[in-house]
Each structure stands twice: as C-alpha cells, then as structure tokens.
Amino acid sequence: MAVLTKARSAAVPAAPVKVRTRDGWWAAFFLAPQVAALLAFLLAPLVIAVALAFVQWDGLTEIRWAGLGNFAAQLTSPEFLRAVWNTVKLGLITVPVGLGLAVAIAVGLNSLKGRAANVYRVVYFTPVVTSSVAVALIWQVILASDENGVLNTSLKRWLGVTGPDWLGDPGWVIVAVAIVTIWSSLGLNVVIFLAGLQTIPPQLLEAARIDGAGPWRAFRSVTLPLLSPTVFFSTVVAVISSFQAFDQIYVLVNPEHNEGARTIVYEVWRLGFKEFELGMSSAAALILLVLTLLATLAQFAAQKRLVHYDT
Structure with missing residues (x-):
C-alpha cells in the first residue's frame, strides 16, 4: 500500500510555481536602471552610428544620403589604411610580447610564498590602477630624445649607444607605444595567469617530475596545455584592447x-x-567593429586546436 501511494504521488505533476505580480514589479524596478543604461549608452549609440555611416552630415547642415560611399572612401583612404596598419603593428608587438612576459613572471611569482609574493603582486599590479594619462606623462620623460630622456641617457652612459627619437620618429613611435602599453597592462595579465596557474593540480606536475621531466618539459607538456584557456582569454582581451x-x-x-x-x-x-x-567617422568605427569581430572569431576558431579544457 505504501508503495502504491508513493507511485500515485510521483505520478501527480508538480504544481506550477506562481510568481506574484508584486515580485514582478520589484524585479522590473531593480532592472530598470541597468536596462536604461544599456539602451542609452550602448544600443542607441550603435544604432545612431549605423545610421550615420550611410549619410554625409557635419552636425549642422542638411543630411545627405551617401550609401556605401563613406565605407568606400575609408577603405581607399591612405590615412585610414595607414591607421589600420599601425594598429595591426601595435597588436603584433603588444599581444605576444606582453602575454609572454606575463606568463614568465606569473610562473616565477607562483613559486614564491608568504609576504614576498604579495609584495611582488602589488608592485606589478600598481600600473594597472594608475591613470593612463599619468602613465603617458611619466613615459614622455623616460622616452624623450633630448638630454632629459631617461632611456636614451642610460643607453648612452652604460652601452655607448645613441638611442632613437622614440616619440618623434614614425618608425619607432609604435615601438615606444608598445613598450608603454605592455608595461601598463602587465600586472593585470600576471594576476590572471597566476589565478590560472593555481588551478593546475600539483599532482600532475609531481607526476611529471617523477617521470623525469625537467622544469621546461613540465612547463611545456603540463603547465602550458592546462593554462591554455587562460591564455586564450587573455589573448582575446589583449587583441581587442x-x-x-x-x-x-x-x-x-x-x-x-x-x-x-x-x-x-x-x-x-x-x-x-x-x-x-560624422558619416566618415561612423563608417570608420563600423569598420573597426568588423575588424575586431573578425579577429575574435579567428581566435575562437583556433581555440578548437590550441585550447585544452580537460585536466
């Protein structure tokens, strides 16, 4: 009889959960500021930018339809194509060099314990919370080409080398910008990689050592594959930045x-x-959006072969 009663009770469908109207109104009340901000500062500007990309308008005179003319003008403009190449060069320097340094520093910090580890983490993370304008002003002094330039003065004094005009020479300015970018974002990447390293089971590294793997082999065969999801995340963020x-x-x-x-x-x-x-500017912004999406999609396509999510 008890079994029959349990079977009957199990066959009875559960009553649907009723949401009180008052709870729905409270939910809408708390969601309203976020939804309003999303509409005002993200969706609305995007819609306006898309609309402006197909017209010619200076903000005061009459709006004239341009169609795809703004996009064609930008894609054939030497100034815009040069800007695209400069942006690509900046990414080709900052992404691999910055992430490579961050991985190396994170591996070193991961082996430290106690107060020393916390001190180093604070030191490396300090540039991240420093104003980008303040960082740029400080590096202006460091990279100056005159006698006040810290870097060129040091190169001349210690190595006898005359440094380039970092901020004036078009061939060196992207390198200078890349140095500042790597320095200012290094701490954030180090913290992210430290978090990834601490999720790796130490038993796997110990097993690799027992099998005779040295530090480099253990890093290449165990640490780096297990760290690949973190590397993938940091790479996507670095490319977008x-x-x-x-x-x-x-x-x-x-x-x-x-x-x-x-x-x-x-x-x-x-x-x-x-x-x-405004039309040309909006068209350039949409081209930037498309380039960013293509770069991100390419990375997501590559993750199937390069990223390992199983331990």
Missing part, C-alpha cells in the same frame, strides 16, 4: 604631427571631432 588604443597614444605622442602614431580609433576621433565628418 590593441584595436582600441587611443588615450595613451594621444597623450604620449601627438598623432596630428606623427603619422606613425595614428591608429583606427584616432582616425575615428579625428574625422568626427576635428573634421566634423
């Missing part, structure tokens, strides 16, 4: 007088806020 480079470049170098420092975001700003060509 390199495409968005603007503030430090604008303060560190004057791109108006140095074509080697002009990036895509600078071209978007110049067209919109200096030339008042």
